[in-house]
Amino acid sequence: MNFFVENLPYILAGISVGGQYALIAIGYTMVYGILRLINFAHGDMFMVAGLVMVYIAASVPIYIAIPIVIIFTVILGCTIEVVAYRPLRSAPRMSVMISAIGVSYLLQNTALYVTGGLTQTYPTIPWLAKTVTIMGAHTKMVTLITPVLTILLVIGLVLLIKYTKIGMAMRAVSRDFETSQLMGIDINRVISVTFVIGSFLAAIGSILYFSNYTGVMPTSGSMPGLKAFVAAVFGGIGSIPGAVIGAFIIGICENIIKGMKLTVFSNAFTFVLLIVILMVKPTGLFGEKNIDKV
Amino acid sequence: MLSIRGLHVYYGGIHALRGIDLDVPDGQIISLIGANGAGKSTTLKSIMGLVPKSEGTIMWNEKNITNIHTKEVVGQGIVLCPEGRRVFPDLTVEENLRIGAYLRNDKDGIQKDKDWVYDLFPRMKEREWQLAGTLSGGEQQMLAVGRALMSKPKLLMLDEPSLGLAPLVIKDIFAIIKEIKAAGVNVLLIEQNAKAALEISDYAYVMETGTITMSGPGKELLNDERVKKAYLGE
Numbered sequence: 001m002n003f004f005v006e007n008l009p010y011i012l013a014g015i016s017v018g019g020q021y022a023l024i025a026i027g028y029t030m031v032y033g034i035l036r037l038i039n040f041a042h043g044d045m046f047m048v049a050g051l052v053m054v055y056i057a058a059s060v061p062i063y064i065a066i067p068i069v070i071i072f073t074v075i076l077g078c079t080i081e082v083v084a085y086r087p088l089r090s091a092p093r094m095s096v097m098i099s100a101i102g103v104s105y106l107l108q109n110t111a112l113y114v115t116g117g118l119t120q121t122y123p124t125i126p127w128l129a130k131t132v133t134i135m136g137a138h139t140k141m142v143t144l145i146t147p148v149l150t151i152l153l154v155i156g157l158v159l160l161i162k163y164t165k166i167g168m169a170m171r172a173v174s175r176d177f178e179t180s181q182l183m184g185i186d187i188n189r190v191i192s193v194t195f196v197i198g199s200f201l202a203a204i205g206s207i208l209y210f211s212n213y214t215g216v217m218p219t220s221g222s223m224p225g226l227k228a229f230v231a232a233v234f235g236g237i238g239s240i241p242g243a244v245i246g247a248f249i250i251g252i253c254e255n256i257i258k259g260m261k262l263t264v265f266s267n268a269f270t271f272v273l274l275i276v277i278l279m280v281k282p283t284g285l286f287g288e289k290n291i292d293k294v
Numbered sequence: 295m296l297s298i299r300g301l302h303v304y305y306g307g308i309h310a311l312r313g314i315d316l317d318v319p320d321g322q323i324i325s326l327i328g329a330n331g332a333g334k335s336t337t338l339k340s341i342m343g344l345v346p347k348s349e350g351t352i353m354w355n356e357k358n359i360t361n362i363h364t365k366e367v368v369g370q371g372i373v374l375c376p377e378g379r380r381v382f383p384d385l386t387v388e389e390n391l392r393i394g395a396y397l398r399n400d401k402d403g404i405q406k407d408k409d410w411v412y413d414l415f416p417r418m419k420e421r422e423w424q425l426a427g428t429l430s431g432g433e434q435q436m437l438a439v440g441r442a443l444m445s446k447p448k449l450l451m452l453d454e455p456s457l458g459l460a461p462l463v464i465k466d467i468f469a470i471i472k473e474i475k476a477a478g479v480n481v482l483l484i485e486q487n488a489k490a491a492l493e494i495s496d497y498a499y500v501m502e503t504g505t506i507t508m509s510g511p512g513k514e515l516l517n518d519e520r521v522k523k524a525y526l527g528e
Contacts, residue, residue, distance in 0.1 A: 165396070168385065168389055168392065168393055169393070169396065171382070171384065171385060172382050172385065172393055175382050175383065175384065176380060176382065178344065178376070178380075179376060179380040179382070181342075181344065181364045181365070182342060182344075182364065182368070182373070182374050182376060183368070183393050183394060183396045183397075183441075183445070184364075184365050184368035184369060184396045184397040184445065185365070185393075185396055186365050
C-alpha cells in the first residue's frame with residue numbers, strides 16, 4: 001500500500017502514457033493484421049500530426065484546430081497507403097516494408113526541413129492542461145482523460161469490428177484476400193478503412209501525448225512509435241486487445257522504473273522486454289498461433 | 295448464358311489457357327473435367343477476374359465481362375465456390391453466410407436465402423453460431439456452397455466440391471447441386487470425380503494442358519472409350 005501511494009504519480013503517468021501508446025499500437029496491429037506489413041511510417045505520422053497542430057493552432061482557435069489535425073492525419077495515412085503500399089500489393093512483403101521505411105524517412109526529413117530542426121512548442125489545450133489532485137498526487141487533466149478515452153475508443157473499435165458489415169469484411173480480408181474478393185468485397189476499400197481508423201487513433205494519441213510532453217521535434221515520433229510497436233508485438237501482433245494491454249503494461253512499468261530513480265533504464269526496459277518476448281513467446285500474449293494464411 | 299471465346303491466359307510464366315471456347319447455356323449443369331494442372335481452376339479464376347487475360351473474350355448475357363473487376367463479376371450474378379472450401383475459419387457459420395451476401399442490401403431477401411440455405415443444409419442451422427473453422431470438411435464444403443448461394447447467383451461455379459470428402463457426403467453434395475439447378479441457377483462444375491460429374495451434367499468439356507480436347511453431352515462422354523480410359527479408370 002505504501003509503495004502504491006508513494007508511486008501514485010508514476011502509476012498515473014504510466015496509465016496515461018500507456019493509453020497514448022495504445023492508440024498508436026492499434027494502428028500498427030490493424031495494418032499488420034490485414035497487410036502483414038509493419039507500417040514503419042506510423043510513428044512519424046504521429047509526429048506529423050503533432051507538428052500540424054503546432055502550425056494550425058497558431059492561426060485558428062484550438063477547438064477548430066483539433067478536427068483539422070484529425071482530418072489531416074487521416075488523409076495523410078490514406079495517401080501513404082495509396083501511393084507507397086497499394087502499387088506493391090502483389091510484390092514480396094520485403095519490398096513493401098522497405099517502402100514503409102522510405103516513407104518514414106521522408107516524413108522525418110520533411111519535418112526537419114519545415115521546422116529547421118528546432119523543437120516546436122505544442123499549444124496548450126486548456127481543459128487538458130488543467131491541474132488536478134488525486135489522493136495528494138498532482139497531475140494534469142490529460143493524465144485522467146487519456147485512459148478513459150482510450151478505453152472508450154477501443155470498445156467502439158471492437159464493436160465496429162464485431163458487429164458491422166465493414167468490420168466483418170475486415171476480419172475476412174485479414175484471413176484470405178482472394179476468397180474475400182470472391183464475395184464481392186473491395187479489398188482496397190477495406191484496407192483504406194483500416195488506415196483511416198489507424199490514422200484517426202494516432203491523431204488522437206498525438207494530441208494527448210504532446211499535451212503532456214509539450215515539445216515536438218522531427219524525431220518525436222520514433223520513440224513512442226517504437227514503444228507502441230513493442231506493445232503490439234508484446235500483445236500479439238494482429239490482436240487489438242493484445243496491443244492495448246501491451247501498451248498499458250509498458251507505460252506503467254516504464255514509469256514505475258522512473259519512480260524507482262532508475263530513469264536511465266526506462267527505455268532500455270521496453271526493448272529488453274521485446275527481446276525476452278521474441279525469445280520466450282514470439283506470438284505474444286494473444287497472437288495467432290498460425291500467422292500464415294490458410 | 296456465359297460464353298467464352300479464344301481465351302488465352304499466362305499464369306506464373308506458364309501458358310495456362312491456350313484458346314478456350316466454352317458455353318454455359320441457361321438452365322443447365324456444365325462440367326469441366328481433366329487432370330491436375332489442365333487449366334480448369336484457371337478457367338474459373340479468369341471468369342472471376344482474378345487472373346489477367348491476354349487474349350479472348352468472356353460474354354455474359356451479351357455483356358462483355360472479360361476485363362471487369364471481380365466485385366462487378368459477383369455483382370453480375372456469377373459466383374465461384376473455390377477449391378479447398380476456403381470458408382473464413384474465425385467467422386461464425388452465420389457470418390460466413392452473411393458475407394456471401396456482401397453486395398446485397400435487401401434485408402428480407404437475404405433472410406429468405408439464408409432460410410433456403412438452412413433448408414438445403416439443416417446441419418448449418420444447428421451450427422449457426424459455431425466458428426466455421428471448427429466444422430468438419432464436409433460441413434465446411436456445405437457452408438462454402440451455401441455462402442456462394444447467398445449472393446443470389448445466376449451462375450454458380452464449383453471448383454472440386456467433392457475433394458477430400460467421404461463418399462456419403464459426396465452423394466449429398468451432388469444431390470444438392472441438382473437441387474440448385476432446379477432452383478434456376480446455372481452450374482459450372484469442375485471435378486476430378488469425373489463419373490459423378492458426368493452423370494449429373496447436361497454437357498461436359500474435357501481439358502488437357504490448357505486446351506479443350508473433347509466435349510459432348512454428359513451421358514455421351516460417360517460412354518466414350520477415350521474418356522473411360524483416361525478419366526473413369528475403366
